[in-house]
Amino acid sequence: MAGGAKVEKRSIMWFRKGLRLHDNPALHKSCQDASHVFPLFVLDPFFLAPDPTAPSPGSRTVGVNRIQFLLESLRDLNASLESRGSKLLLVQGNPVEVLPELIEKWSINRLCFEFDTEPYAQDRDQQIKEICDHRGVEVHTPVSHTLFDPREVIAKNGGKPPLTYQAFCRKLGNPPKPLDDATVKVPAPPGDLKDVKVVPVPSLEDLGYVDLKEDFTPFRGGETEGLKRLEESLANKKWVSEFEKPKGDPTAFLKPATTCLSPYFKFGCVSARLFYSRLLAVYAESKKHTQPPVSLEGQMLWREFFYTAGYGTPNFDRMVGNPICKQIPWKDDENLLSCWRDGRTGYPWIDAAMIQLRKWGWLHHLARHAVACFLTRGDLFVYWEKGRDVFDRLLVDSDWALNNGNWMWLSASAFFAQYHRIYSPITFAKKYDPDGKYIKHFIPALKDMPKAYIYEPWTAPLSVQKQANCIIGKDYPKPVVDHAIANKKCRDRMGAAYALNKQAAPGQPTQEQVNTLNNKLTANLEGEADEQDVAAATDSGEDSSPSLKPKVKRQRKLPFQKKGGPAATESGEENSPPSPKPKVTRQRKLPFQKKG
DNA sequence: GAGGTAGTTGTCTTA
DNA sequence: ATAAGACAACTACCT
The missing domain is CATH 1.25.40.80 (Serine Threonine Protein Phosphatase 5, Tetratricopeptide repeat)
Known part of the structure; x- marks a missing residue:
């Protein structure tokens, strides 16, 4: 564009995240020398349309709680814009298709939006930018979602993100201060929006969701x-x-x-x-x-x-092809996954947390740790990506980078390697809540269970269960696994997987190496499962898979583990539920365990 | 480059 | 009661 007279700007302020007016550099930029600012949000049916086949109410990927939070945030944003003489323009469709059309119809010459690091957003935004470049539309994408620009931190660290918190912090300077908003005026969009179909902020019902009056998240958006x-x-x-x-x-x-x-x-x-x-x-x-x-x-x-x-990090949200992620032969067990997801593991603390997650769309960080550890390296040995998906769907605060990073952390796939540190589904929460108030609140079936049994209701005598109107196996499930056995097996598997990762993967393993590794580990896992069944029945704890020994010598079974014998489960899962009396205190180091 | 160190948040027992 | 020690152990980063 040849210089000379200043061209009046007609800006689209494209809101995606950053649903606020304060400290919003993209908004500031859009207002600069602008005759009109078009505050836009694109409602993408791909993320918002109800999916009746999903495991919980919501769209294909997002649960209703977060959809509701988004709608409330949009309503609030619109109200704030109206108080400044503007309004939010909602348009339906896929942004990559919608934006070029709007740019054309509204004669836009500047597009502003907040920089977004997520792969989906990167890809989308890149397409939009290219379209704008072709048409000579200015694009501004300031960083304001995070305190720091990730690109700068990575550059300072020699091109790679630091993998420890301390190293990361050492690369940081002082973050920028928030903007001074007092003087910002938002020029209104023109009255004539051409023939663009602008819709009011929909309600959940408008989007096709019904019967959602109860159990909503306590967090109101905006x-x-x-x-x-x-x-x-x-x-x-x-x-x-x-x-x-x-x-x-x-x-x-x-x-x-x-x-x-x-x-x-x-x-x-x-x-x-x-x-x-x-x-x-x-x-x-x-x-x-x-x-x-x-x-x-x-x-x-x-x-x-x-x-x-x-x-x-490439493929940050996957195990395969992710250079910082340990390759571990997790189980693809739909039954265990759904027990966990639906709060039916039989461990009240775990189930209560999963129910809180579903109802509130929020859990305390340590509760997230406990359930994530339980699903992956602690007890069930199910893929962390499966648990990640459940969190991503249900959490109101689900955030791609944090969710994936924390799942890798908790599953000891990256960032954290102390896989022997396993949260107990029985004792961990007990130290905070010995009476089990949390459990009783979220699991009504257990509300009359005496506190002596609230963390392990399967140990309650039948008379007590009757008294509490809660028969274990009928009114509340039996445990899907015996924690004492399951967590030991998990540690063994982790040890084997770690050993193979060390051996096979200096730097980023090739796809072929990963496949080989997983085949080996899966073979090892199956052998081990068989052996476990045998061991449970015969007390023969010797490892029979010689080729892939974990560095840790497997201990023989402790005598108490066979007491009571394995009970049958509906699921046919390899681990038996705890016997009625698991309350045997851990034995001191016994000489016979050393054998070998 | 080899070796040492420290790491957001484990559990259980003993002092 | 709270704290320290044992347990068994990994690895990115730094010196």
Whole structure:
């Protein structure tokens, strides 16, 4: 474009995440020297249309709770825009098809949207950019979802994202301050929108969802609500400066132990930079405060850590082809997966958490740890990607980078390797909630179970079960696996898989190596499963697969494990449920275990 | 480059 | 009660 007279800008401000007016650099840019700003959100039926075949109410990929949160956020955004004399323009369709049309019809010469690191968004945005380049439309894509630009952190680290938190933090400078919003004026879109079909923010019912009155998430979407929550969280300065994530109570549900701002960060209803700067202001007023990684500041930096890793790692959301992910022969067991997903594992703590996840769309971080560990390396040995999908569907705050990163962490596939540290589905939550209030709240069937049995109801005598109106196996399921056996087997499998990964995969393994590895491991796993059955029946614990021994010598069965004998399960799962009396205290090191 | 160190959040027992 | 130690053990990063 030849210079000279300033061309009046007709901007589309394309909202995707970043559903806010405050600290929104793309919005600022769209308003600069603009005659008209078209605040746009594209409702993509691909993500919003109901899918009756999905495992829970929602669309193909997204549960209703998050859809509702999005709709509320859009309603709030529209209200805020209206208060500034503008409005949100909602258009239905696939953005890649819709945007070129709008650019044409509205004579747009500038498009602004927030930079998005997710692969899906990268691909979509690249297509849009190319279209704009062809038509001479300016494109601005500032970074404002995260505190830092992942590209810069990766560059500083020699082209690769750091794989440890400490190393990551060492690469960081000070994040940019939030923008000053006081002076921003948003020029309204023109009255004539040509023949573009603009729709009001739909309700869930408009989208085709019905009967969803009960059990909705307690989190209401939107910038207004998010900022309110930010203020409430930061108002308690003592709490803020003493915050230590691992000390939080994952069973607290009347008043959760964290800020619960995650859904607002996920959708960008609240700016991470705003929260961060406000947080530092609180720190500045207090004598001392906790530090990363456990502090509130540390939580913000974890988010940055995973965003950076997710941006800089190929196939971050998969095991195969992902250079930082251990190749592990996880099980593709639909039955175990659905027991876990639907809160039917027979372990009340795990099931209560899964039910909270479904109802609230939110869990405390440690509850996420517990259920993720249980599904993968702790007990069920099911693919982390399967669990990731369930979380991604149900969590209101589901965030691609954080969700995948944390699943790899918890499954000891990347970032974390101490696979012997396994959360107990029985004792972990007990130390926070010895009475089992959390369980009783989320699992009504167990509400009258005495607290002595609440974490292990299958150990309650039948008379007690009758008294509590809860017969185990009828009113509440028997455990799908015996934790004592299952977690031992998982550790053995992890040991074998780790050994093979070390042997076979220096750097990124080729597809062929991965296949070979998985075949070996699967063969090993099957042999082991057979042996396990035999072992359970005969007390012969010797390993019979010589070629692929884990480095760890497998222990022989402890005597108590066969007490009571394996009971039959409906599922036919290889692990037997715990015998009626599993309450045998762990034995001290016994000489005969050493044998060999 | 070899070796040492430290790592957000395990469990159980003992002091 | 809380804290420390044992358990068994991995690896990215740094020196």
